[in-house]
Amino acid sequence: MPASAIRVFDDIDDYTTSIRAGQYEAVIAGRGSFEAKLVRIDLQRLWMQRFTENLPHIARAATSPSRAIVMFTTSPTAPISWGGRDVTADVVVRVGIGQEAFHCTRGPAQWASLSLPVDDYFATAAALTHHDVQWKSDGLAVRPSAEALARLRSLHAAAGALAEHAPAVLANAETARCLEQEIIAAMIASSTEAAEEDKVSVRQHQAILRRFRTLIAANADNPLYLPEICTALGVSVRTLQRCCHEQLGVSPLRYLWLRRMNMARRALTASSPGQDTVTAIASRYGFWELGRFATAYRSLFGEAPSTTLHRVL
Incomplete structure (x- = not known):
């Protein structure tokens, strides 16, 4: 139908x-x-x-x-x-x-x-x-x-x-x-017309990013940091930077920061003021300077983290 x-x-x-x-x-x-x-x-x-x-x-x-x-x-x-x-x-x-x-x-x-x-x-x-x-x-x-x-x-x-x-x-x-x-x-x-072949370097970087995605999927609820990622993948920071710039358009540090910010936003949205605090949630996702976190959060999402936490769904 x-x-x-x-x-x-x-x-x-x-x-x-x-x-x-x-x-x-x-x-x-x-x-x-x-x-x-x-x-x-x-x-x-x-x-x-x-x-x-x-x-x-x-x-x-x-x-x-x-x-x-x-x-x-x-x-x-x-x-x-x-x-x-x-x-x-x-x-x-x-x-x-x-x-x-x-x-x-x-x-x-x-x-x-x-x-x-x-x-x-x-x-x-x-x-x-x-x-x-x-x-x-x-x-x-x-x-x-x-x-x-x-x-x-x-x-x-x-x-x-x-x-x-x-x-x-x-x-x-x-x-x-x-x-x-x-x-x-x-x-x-x-x-079905004129397919473009990938360069060897592109295929190699795709393989690294596949392992990167798998690692992220295995830690869906946990923040990840650059040293542990490079160790788990067996690649240098420079190689991971090239891969991320090519395929994500940002550095691995920027992607991981954005991921943690979005994880914090989801946690704030799912919580209530009586159950959790902005400080506790920010710290949980690796943001230990609350003032800088609040400024960055407002800049990224257009509202204060406390506003997200207090919103009635």
Whole structure:
């Protein structure tokens, strides 16, 4: 049954848990109050999503092993990367099936994704292209023709406009079937052309970041610090810095600081004044100078930590 939904968010955790075909854990990487909009369209086999975000963030993502996912930008936007690959205006990224990767935006961003069941994608691609499509486990950047990418963007935008302004039209089974067929054809055409090969150094750095993500996942509720990370990964600080700058757009120290700040914000949101204090929570996540913590927190999130703690949910 075709369906669509439009949601707006002011909490990044609520936003990331609403994204289809993957699991995301994100930290806000820019100053201000977070705002995002998610347009979600489910046809028969095809799932589509359109994303609008006002702040940069770094997300540790794990995609579904049952969906073949393609992503691209929808308008001129701040730099976006997936697994160390820049998602530029002329590129479509075939996300690795069941891939774990960092997804980073470096400013206000508008992007989109669409996915098919894995078997459906390969069967349809074989039918339309008459050759077997190779899908790398860690994803691949594809540079399609300008015409193919423009058609994909146009059809995806049309579906988004229907979801926002005429959802009853989109819910019609025959309309949805016709639109789905057109978009699937555009998806295949844009994601099976001119794949770009990765350099050896890129693959090596991706392997280090995979171990980095695994370490973070194993310590989801615990702050981590640079010395213990480098020791656990068996890499130098300089190597980890290169990897993080390439794939996250920030230094490892900056990422770890942002992670701890976001962990503190989640703890403040989940607590109440009678149960916990700002000082106790800040100290728990490695912020021992309360004045500096409060200033940095206000700068990053647009409010004092005490305001977050006292907010009635």
